[in-house]
Every structure is written in structure tokens, then in C-alpha cells.
Amino acid sequence: MTEDIAVCTAEAVALLQRLVATPSLSRQEGQAADLVQEYLEQKGMETGRQGCNVWALGPSFQADRPTILLNSHLDTVAPAHGWTRDPYVPQVEGDRLYGLGSNDAGAPLVSLLQVFLQLCRTQQSYNLLFLASAEEEVSGTGGIESVLPVLPPIAFALVGEPTGMQPAVAEKGLMVLDVYVRGVAGHAANDVGDNAIYKALPVMEWFRDHRFAKVSPLLGAVKATVTKVEAGTQHNVIPDLCRLLVDVRTNECYTNREVYDEICRALPGAEVSAHSFRLGSSGLPPTHPMVRRAEAMGLKPFGSPTLSDQALMPFPSMKMGPGQSSRSHTPDEFVCLSEIREGIGTYLELLDGFSFE
Numbered sequence: 001m002t003e004d005i006a007v008c009t010a011e012a013v014a015l016l017q018r019l020v021a022t023p024s025l026s027r028q029e030g031q032a033a034d035l036v037q038e039y040l041e042q043k044g045m046e047t048g049r050q051g052c053n054v055w056a057l058g059p060s061f062q063a064d065r066p067t068i069l070l071n072s073h074l075d076t077v078a079p080a081h082g083w084t085r086d087p088y089v090p091q092v093e094g095d096r097l098y099g100l101g102s103n104d105a106g107a108p109l110v111s112l113l114q115v116f117l118q119l120c121r122t123q124q125s126y127n128l129l130f131l132a133s134a135e136e137e138v139s140g141t142g143g144i145e146s147v148l149p150v151l152p153p154i155a156f157a158l159v160g161e162p163t164g165m166q167p168a169v170a171e172k173g174l175m176v177l178d179v180y181v182r183g184v185a186g187h188a189a190n191d192v193g194d195n196a197i198y199k200a201l202p203v204m205e206w207f208r209d210h211r212f213a214k215v216s217p218l219l220g221a222v223k224a225t226v227t228k229v230e231a232g233t234q235h236n237v238i239p240d241l242c243r244l245l246v247d248v249r250t251n252e253c254y255t256n257r258e259v260y261d262e263i264c265r266a267l268p269g270a271e272v273s274a275h276s277f278r279l280g281s282s283g284l285p286p287t288h289p290m291v292r293r294a295e296a297m298g299l300k301p302f303g304s305p306t307l308s309d310q311a312l313m314p315f316p317s318m319k320m321g322p323g324q325s326s327r328s329h330t331p332d333e334f335v336c337l338s339e340i341r342e343g344i345g346t347y348l349e350l351l352d353g354f355s356f357e
Contacts, residue, residue, distance in 0.1 A: 108160025162323030
């Protein structure tokens with residue numbers, strides 16, 4: 001098995017270098033999808049595709065067995081300011097592979113793909129399904145949400161994201177709010193008008209200071225953060241409108257709608273509009289067989305504050321992968337080659353021989 005992992009690691013790193021060299025911003029993943037699809041087919045797998053989402057079923061698929069989905073995403077964010085190297089030129093320096101998307105989520109993607117190919121050569125008590133999905137970074141409707149209806153029923157999903165190969169058994173949901181505070185326009189030199197910026201100050205203070213009552217043991221408290229403020233047209237006009245953009249991270253104790261309703265009740269003088277309620281919190285019970293298996297391996301389940309495609313999965317899922325979340329979306333993003341090797345080995349140990357019973 002050690003020799004197999006070494007071969008798998010070399011294959012994974014080579015494919016990751018090709019993916020880094022293939023720009024795949026959200027909604028522009030076509031070439032990366034082509035690359036993964038061609039790779040799977042070269043390995044003898046039949047593939048399916050919808051848009052920029054590519055999948056393959058294990059060859060021993062049986063409809064009466066549970067199916068495990070191995071999923072990670074193809075898309076990346078745009079390069080952040082501050083890169084000191086070309087983000088689309090993969091560079092290996094020592095144990096590090098630099099490049100945009102190398103950590104988030106190229107390393108989890110190529111590791112899961114190798115694990116899929118390896119396990120397809122074995123007999124398991126479940127079916128395997130690999131999916132490289134699109135639009136994860138923008139929670140787009142053309143990503144995993146669009147292909148789930150055409151896939152077989154899924155009993156469990158292992159979602160590849162950089163977690164240091166520790167299992168995230170819960171993650172916070174996301175709700176983005178537009179909050180409008182209205183005033184009355186007037187000339188700034190006169191004592192007329194009603195400044196919407198000043199009226200918005202108590203609203204901003206409420207978001208800063210409010211504590212939602214229900215706190216999750218794994219995910220902590222709901223967190224609402226004002227991240228953008230827009231108001232005014234020019235220096236001598238009192239603004240009649242102030243718009244706040246608010247990032248809300250919900251725990252499993254609330255639905256997004258419940259948090260929204262509490263905010264609306266607390267801010268009757270503001271107009272609150274949610275972009276969407278669809279990205280809710282998700283979590284696995286500690287009694288789930290995959291959680292027990294992970295703990296038996298010495299892994300430490302935790303709750304993740306960041307969002308992934310788990311939010312769109314109506315079935316049990318766990319987020320785990322090589323790399324570190326702290327490197328995601330940063331200049332000079334990198335992943336360690338040793339992390340990929342460890343990731344492949346840990347995935348195989350977790351999945352080989354796994355049973356839902």
C-alpha cells in the first residue's frame with residue numbers, strides 16, 4: 001500500500017500542476033473540467049458531464065448499495081493582491097507547490113480523485129461516485145446544486161476542502177443581507193435633512209454588539225458582521241440612503257430564516273433584505289459511522305466557520321482534505337507535497353473497508 005500511495009501522490013501532484021496552469025475562475029471552469037474529464041477517461045472511467053461539472057461512477061455500481069460521493073471543486077477565486085510569482089505557473093520549491101488553487105481546493109480534488117481510482121480496484125460494501133464540481137467559490141446555481149438531481153441517490157459525501165486532514169463534522173451557514181437605512185436629503189451647509197449615515201450608526205452598533213442566544217458546542221455563536229457601507233453622492237449633500245452589506249454566519253441551532261426574522265424584529269427602522277436563505281448550516285451527529293471511524297483513527301472532529309458545497313447537500317456529509325484553510329485566497333498560495341501524500345493515505349484508511357452498519 002505504501003508503494004501505491006507513492007504512485008498515487010506522484011500522479012496527484014502532476015495533475016495538480018496541470019490544473020494550476022489552467023485558469024479556472026468561478027463560471028470559467030471549462031478547460032479545467034476538460035482536463036479532469038480527459039484524465040478520468042484515460043484511466044478507463046466512463047464520465048458524465050453537465051456544464052463544468054464532471055463525474056464518474058465506480059465500475060462495480062449496484063443500485064441496492066449505498067453510494068459515497070467524493071467531491072471537490074474546480075473553481076478558484078481571482079488572484080489576491082500581493083502575489084510575488086505568477087499564480088498560474090506551478091512552482092515546486094522543496095516540499096511546497098505554489099500556485100493559485102493549489103491549496104483550495106486543488107490538493108483535495110486530486111487526492112480524492114486518486115483515492116477514487118484506487119478504491120475502484122477493490123471490493124467495498126458501497127458504491128463510489130467522484131464529482132469535480134463548479135462554482136463553489138460563488139455558491140453558484142450552475143455548480144453541484146444543478147447536478148445532484150441527475151446523480152444516483154447519495155448516502156454520504158466526503159467533501160474535499162483544506163482542513164489539515166481533520167474532519168469538519170459541522171460547518172456554519174451563510175446569509176448575506178442588504179440593510180437600508182433611509183434619511184432625508186438636504187444641503188450640508190443648512191440645518192435641514194436627516195443624515196442616513198448617522199441614522200445607520202445604531203444599526204451598525206447593533207450588529208457589532210448583539211449576541212444570539214443559541215450557541216453551538218461545535219460551531220459557536222451566530223456571527224453577523226457589517227462588511228460594506230455605501231452612502232452619499234457628494235460632499236455638500238446630506239445622504240438620504242445608507243446601505244449596509246452584512247455577512248451572517250449561522251450555526252445549526254437556527255435556520256437562516258429564523259436569524260433573519262430576529263434581525264428584522266430588532267431593527268424595525270431599517271429595511272432588511274436577504275440575498276438567499278439556501279446556504280444553511282450543516283452537521284453530522286457524533287454517532288454517524290463515518291465520525292466514529294474517523295475518531296477511531298485518532299482524528300479530531302471539529303466545526304468549521306467557513307462555507308462549502310456541504311450547504312447544498314441534502315444528505316450527510318463531512319469536510320476533510322489536505323492543506324490549510326488559512327492559506328486559501330492568499331497571495332503565494334501553496335500546498336505541501338507531504339500533505340497530499342498524507343491526505344491520500346488518510347482518505348484510503350478512512351474509506352477502505354468502511355461500512356454503514
